Amino acid sequence: MLPPWRRYRRRSVQTRVDEIAERIYRLSTFLPAVGPSGLTFNQFLVDADEPLLFHCGQRALFPAVSRAVASLMDVRRLRWIAFSHVEADECGALGEWLAAAPDATVTHGAIGCAIWLNDQAPRRPRALADDEVLDLGGRRVRRLDTPHVPHCWDAGLLHEESTGTLFCSDLFTHGGDPPALTDGDILGPAMAAEGQFGYTALTPATGATIHRLASLGPRTLAVMHGSSFAGDAAPLLDALAGFYDDLLQKGVAARRR
Ligand SMILES: [Fe+2]
Numbered sequence: 437m438l439p440p441w442r443r444y445r446r447r448s449v450q451t452r453v454d455e456i457a458e459r460i461y462r463l464s465t466f467l468p469a470v471g472p473s474g475l476t477f478n479q480f481l482v483d484a485d486e487p488l489l490f491h492c493g494q495r496a497l498f499p500a501v502s503r504a505v506a507s508l509m510d511v512r513r514l515r516w517i518a519f520s521h522v523e524a525d526e527c528g529a530l531g532e533w534l535a536a537a538p539d540a541t542v543t544h545g546a547i548g549c550a551i552w553l554n555d556q557a558p559r560r561p562r563a564l565a566d567d568e569v570l571d572l573g574g575r576r577v578r579r580l581d582t583p584h585v586p587h588c589w590d591a592g593l594l595h596e597e598s599t600g601t602l603f604c605s606d607l608f609t610h611g612g613d614p615p616a617l618t619d620g621d622i623l624g625p626a627m628a629a630e631g632q633f634g635y636t637a638l639t640p641a642t643g644a645t646i647h648r649l650a651s652l653g654p655r656t657l658a659v660m661h662g663s664s665f666a667g668d669a670a671p672l673l674d675a676l677a678g679f680y681d682d683l684l685q686k687g688v689a690a691r692r693r
């Protein structure tokens with residue numbers, strides 16, 4: 437059987453656009469064949485003097501996602517392309533985006549540049565240090581190194597300070613094609629998805645890393661797979677950290693038995 441994206445390559449895929457915070461747009465493509473109930477793949481566009489795209493999507497989704505960006509602005513205006521970690525859904529179409537936006541620069545953490553982008557990127561990347569702020573003109577995004585959270589050594593997230601939006605990548609992944617934005621429960625569905633997929637790299641630092649994200653006090657969570665969340669996100673992040681700490685302890689205890 438063909439993998440899901442090869443099947444989708446032959447079909448017309450639709451990417452939906454929703455504004456989830458002021459001038460922050462969610463570009464969402466639902467792939468019904470992924471997982472038991474289908475999965476959304478979401479990129480986010482931060483509209484600013486120097487617009488930033490967070491996550492590239494897979495190469496097969498580039499036509500649909502770039503059409504979605506073009507419905508909002510000239511793709512050539514893109515100045516920054518960022519992503520959480522090296523995987524196809526996060527950065528597979530990086531080359532396509534850099535070709536479509538000749539003035540754009542890819543930016544990532546120091547580890548990701550060292551182990552991947554310095555060798556693989558078509559243009560020189562801009563490495564951001566942990567806690568470094570990138571001024572987009574009218575928007576400021578802070579880079580947070582989150583090694584192995586949700587997975588991959590190079591992992592990191594961005595926090596947009598004026599809207600309090602945390603681009604949290606695969607954290608809070610949940611299936612189906614739920615609404616673009618919710619103030620309801622995404623923690624329960626995320627814990628269920630963790631049980632189904634087991635996608636998070638549990639380490640002794642997982643909980644502390646997520647508690648640090650909670651300390652930012654985000655008001656919107658831009659979730660890569662599922663609904664984004666609007667509201668007080670700190671308790672939600674603290675609860676997720678507790679869930680993973682508990683999962684790790686149970687796993688270690690089970691191995692000792
Ligand atoms: Fe991932």
Ligand SMILES: [Fe+2]
Binds near residue numbers: 605
């Ligand atoms: Fe992902």
